[in-house]
Amino acid sequence: MKFATGLLAAVLLLAGMNASHAAIRITDDRGGQIGTYVDKYQSLRTSGETIIIDGLCASACTVVLGEVPHDRICVTSHANLGFHAAWDLGANGRAVINPNATQALYSLYPSPVRRWIAARGGLKPQMIFLRGKELMSMYRPCYLDARASSPH
Structure with a gap:
C-alpha cells in the first residue's frame, strides 16, 4: 500500500508541474564572449527555469551567478566554477587583460x-575554481531531474 501511495503522489506531483518548473543543466561549459552569456542568462532570468550546475561552468559561463536569481540556482557535488580575468586578443593574437570587462x-x-x-x-589570468563544500555553502544542493536539459 505504501508503494501505491508513493506512486500516486509522484504521478500527481508530475502532473501538476508545468513548463515554468523546467530546469537547465550546465555540465561542461568552458565559456566564451561575456555579452553572449549575459544575453542568454538575462532571458532565463524571467523564464522561471531552475539552473542546475552539474559540472564545469567556467569563464563567461559564471555570469549565470549574477543574472539568474540565487534561489533558482542549485549545485550538485560535480559542480565546478572557474573564474579568471576577462581578456581580449591583443597584438600578435596574444591575450591581453581587459580591466574594464574584468571589473x-x-x-x-x-x-x-x-x-x-x-x-x-581577485580575478587574474589564471583560473581559480570554486567547488565542493565552499560552493555548497553558497548555493543550495540539487538533485538531478530527468526533465533537466543541457543547453548545448
Whole structure:
C-alpha cells in the first residue's frame, strides 16, 4: 500500500508541474564572449527555469551567478566554477587583460562569490575554481531531474 501511495503522489506531483518548473543543466561549459552569456542568462532570468550546475561552468559561463536569481540556482557535488580575468586578443593574437570587462564581470557576481574571489587575490589570468563544500555553502544542493536539459 505504501508503494501505491508513493506512486500516486509522484504521478500527481508530475502532473501538476508545468513548463515554468523546467530546469537547465550546465555540465561542461568552458565559456566564451561575456555579452553572449549575459544575453542568454538575462532571458532565463524571467523564464522561471531552475539552473542546475552539474559540472564545469567556467569563464563567461559564471555570469549565470549574477543574472539568474540565487534561489533558482542549485549545485550538485560535480559542480565546478572557474573564474579568471576577462581578456581580449591583443597584438600578435596574444591575450591581453581587459580591466574594464574584468571589473564588470566581477561586479555581476553575488557578494559571497566576490568575497571568495577577493580572498584569492581577485580575478587574474589564471583560473581559480570554486567547488565542493565552499560552493555548497553558497548555493543550495540539487538533485538531478530527468526533465533537466543541457543547453548545448
